Amino acid sequence: MYMKQSSENSEIPQAYEHAAIEKKWQKKWAENALYTTDTSTNKEKYYILDMFPYPSGEGLHVGHPKGYIATDIISRTKRMQGKHVLHPMGFDAFGLPAENYALKTKTHPRIAVEKNVARYKQQLEILGFDYDWSREINTTDPDYYRWTQWIFLQLFKKGLAYESNEPINWCPVDKTGLANEDIENGRCERCGTLVEKKPMRQWVLKITDYAERLLTDLDATDYVRPKLIDKVNPHQEGKPLVERTVVHAIVFDPKNKKYLIIRNKKFGWDTVVIGGIEGGESPVDAARREVREETGYTDIEFKRIMGGPTEAHYYTKHKGENRIAYAQAVYFELTGDTRVPLAEGEDSHDEIHWIDEEDFIPGKMVNSELHIWLERLQDPTAGQVKPALDWPASIKELQRNWIGRSEGASIRFKIQDSRFKNKDIEVFTTRPDTLFGVTYVVLAPEHALVKELLEIISNKKEVQDYISRVADVTEIERTDTTKEKTGVELKGVMVINPVNQEEVPVWIADYVLADYGTGAVMAVPAHDERDHVFATKYTLPIRQVVEGINSTLPFTDHGKLINSAQFDGKKSFDIKKEITEYAGGTWVTKYKLRDWVFSRQRYWGEPIPLIHCEKCGVVAVPEHELPVKLPEVTSYEPTGTGESPLAGITDWVNVACPTCSGAGKRETNTMPQWAGSSWYYLRYMDPHNDKALVDKTQEKYWSPVDVYVGGAEHATRHLIYARFWHKFLYDIGVVSTTEPFKKLQHVGLIMGEDGRKMSKRFGNVVNPDDIVATYGADTLRVYEMFMGPFDQQIAWNTSSIVGSRRFIERVWKMSAQATADQDNTALHKVIHRTIKKVTEDIDAFRFNTAISTLMIALNEIETVGAISKDQFGTVLKLLAPFAPHVTEELWSMMGNTSSIHISPWPVYDPHLLVDTTVTMVVQVNGKMRDSFEVAVDTDKAVLEQRALESPQVRKWTEGKTIEKVIVIPKRLINIVTS
């Protein structure tokens, strides 16, 4: 692609005028569609994604673009490295903030959103991002939400969307139901109001059906680590454990496309050449020697080491010791047929064979890990054991906690009353081992059974009063752990403990949660802190059934069972399943994760595409009628009645039933804000498709997102919802991967100069437009990346920006010196070192050190003083992703007609990185006393002698006995004296 020629190029500006330069190039890039991603699928792809913004009325502050700058740098680098890059941007504009803003300013949310989007776009554009705006999406666009509705319908058809009337979280200010994920400390995440529990008709998505997969896939690995083969050679008690490193030599004959193996005549199994590494040998040397000794082949050419020594390991029995072998594979290709006599004893029971790749059959081959190494022949990164999800450990942990899996027993306590003969109370416990210690059973006050039991309760009034009192208490007060627990006994109700047929009383108490487990617990006050507190308060019996070293009650650890009949003396940890079975219970898995409350009683959201028909019940809107467009309303004030404002628009609500054509009414609830963002990354792959949400070929090509950059605050909301929808779409064949985002990268917040969160409230907001006007977009970009580690929260500091500005100005000035045609050899090393470091740092999100490396390079170039055009071009290229405008300007001033941003990324020459001399530090007893330059390959003995002769060193060794001298080549010499 060539840039349009322009007369402006001839006028070379003498001073660095950022405003003119940046405007000029932004215009040209757009005119030339430099960053438009085509639909071809034959190049290697790279999909890098930002969490798209929610366009609020306030516009962007200086912290928002930080992540976008990072993705911009990486996408530009990848493009220069020849990748087919997808780097899109769009807007997430449904939901409460837009609607509340609209209510406040009395403008229609659509108008407000349009205005805000325009503002955001303009703010993003002046920063020079390389977004492909032809793929822009907006979640409020009917062409987009058509597919959000389509996904909902698929969920509905698979039974994963259901109607419920359970009490849900209700925000009285925003007048809408909320999902569990929208609650922070019992308050509405949006407005901070205390949340109430309110029974309401809701649409709920069955995310819990996916809980197990959402959890286990966090730890999924791309390639399975070879298992310990300890079945063949079990660990031998009392024998020492010995570790040994071995090599597997894989020899391939490219002429016949076969692999060299050894067949054991006696046992029939095959193996590649295996051997131990002898002292001082390299793995390659060892493998080569083994091939020669065992097969006689000598004409083999080393190609590659496939895998580190700890990748494959297995037990093997060896002379009465437990041996773990850490295997490393070395890959050779055969270059000739010469064979030498085998080493002694090698030919008696083995045969040499050449076999096809298909014959590497696990089970038949001794080398269980071979298939992994063979994969690696195609792809050097394959076969490495790495997590499928390259996500920060902290986010994975947050999701694990949020899903909250626990295994335990479901146990039934029979109700001891003739009127409830077949009824029982089902409890969930992770400690069935303490069943003999149960002294009462507790139900949540909201438990459905309580109402039924009222007829046999003697203290009916007391119980009813208690239930209504609890109902009045807000969620936050009730879940306050410091609050004293309260409860009341259901007098007259007794249940039978299935392990000992004992009758125990039943209580209701506020410390039992209705929506976890079964809403009922067996109380074991001796071994549970909460039960202990409660039992002490109400003087209920406490019976110890587990004993440990320190058995102060409550004793919540595992130990030995006592007072447990035939189970006495058993270890409590081991006996759980056995006691569960004995009690007639079942072993079950429970999750903290709740189903996703998917209804909002508000206007500004995707209409749920369902129709309620008196005859047919709930009917899906036919897919060809999608989208169900959000109708115009005169008032979009929330009603607070549990119906959305849409309910008032009768000519929209009343509709013929698609099945029976009878009278039907549209569903008037709308979807939550999270709906549109749960799949948007798929739409970018194929944004204008009106036949499907994404074309299969495009999806297969672009999936998964290679890198996803955004704030950590989305760990448990957006990122769980998106994973859920993605897995569902995988199940119905819409997407080809089980996870949407391969790598996830956090952006650390930029705080205000006062160290507080940047907010209008604190008056510490810095507007990027102002910074761009004063210093330029390039300076802002460099500064934000140079501030510190990318994922770290750092305070903004306007006075520090000048450093980045000076840096760019110095590059500008340097261009005047870059006139030579001949490379300056004095700069070879620094330039190639810089290429290496900058390339690696960009890949690892270490932008701060990448920039400091460029600064160091510039310092050295200034010291040397003369640089060739070519060398300066290399420096410009390395800087181009960070400062795209000024580098483009200087690049074109050098006479280039094609954009620097599509020029090939520099490649370093490893030979130029090799140091010929090195500084040796001399320490005496660990303290640095002297240093000297030597040739890298200087002999150890020479180094030692030189160090000992140094006058600086002699000062400290005089009169002392030298006990030893440690010489670390290329590093230091440490002299230890008495």
Added chain:
RNA sequence: GCACGGGUGGCGAAAUUGGUAGACGCACUACCUUGAGGUGGUAGCGCCCAUUUGGGUAUGGAGGUUCGAGUCCUCUCCCGUGCACCA
């Protein structure tokens, strides 16, 4: 309470992963340039003592391993984030 992350100059931070602690940048100081200004140039800059050459000390604190620790181990203090009666 539990889980995760983090404590290095006046400030933001580096540290080849166990090998010269403080790269790079800001601020500061002195000088140069300029009529003036700084978004110009040069030099200095952890702390303490000697100030020239040097010495001591130092990565929240206390121990330990090691020839050698910011880095590994044990304990402890502080800060941040998330979850929080989940049976």
